[in-house]
Amino acid sequence: MKQVSTVCARDCYDTCSLKVTLGESEQILSIKGDPMNPITQGFTCSRGAKDHNRLYKNRVKDPFLRKGERFEKAIWEEGLDAVSQKLGETIEKYGPESVLHLNYAGNMGLLTTVFPKRLWNNIGAT
Numbered sequence: 001m002k003q004v005s006t007v008c009a010r011d012c013y014d015t016c017s018l019k020v021t022l023g024e025s026e027q028i029l030s031i032k033g034d035p036m037n038p039i040t041q042g043f044t045c046s047r048g049a050k051d052h053n054r055l056y057k058n059r060v061k062d063p064f065l066r067k068g069e070r071f072e073k074a075i076w077e078e079g080l081d082a083v084s085q086k087l088g089e090t091i092e093k094y095g096p097e098s099v100l101h102l103n104y105a106g107n108m109g110l111l112t113t114v115f116p117k118r119l120w121n122n123i124g125a126t
Ligand code: SF4
Pocket: 008, 009, 010, 011, 012, 014, 015, 016, 044, 045, 046, 047, 048, 049, 107
């Protein structure tokens, strides 16, 4: 086992510092708040502390492309190309404002609020 220092990826305003314990094959065994952070002082919410329980199951790890009535597993380049192609076709046919950027309202730290907007602003999306 080993322990690594990191931060929660959710980008809440407090950005909790974490101590993550890894097992033999680097799987996460536990997540605890890091008491050395002067702001969060060892705090982690119950969602952050249980992230590893959701990490290894029910995850979509590959893109899937619709082939008729079915979805078939693809490689990332194919998946990204398909999204890029559809987005380009939509913009060309209906204009950039036909693309609607839906922003979520969960954890809204600086990174998650601003970072994706660069792409959508550049495209001219609604
Ligand atoms: S409050 Fe929870 S979700 Fe937010 S940064 Fe801390 S551990 Fe992550």
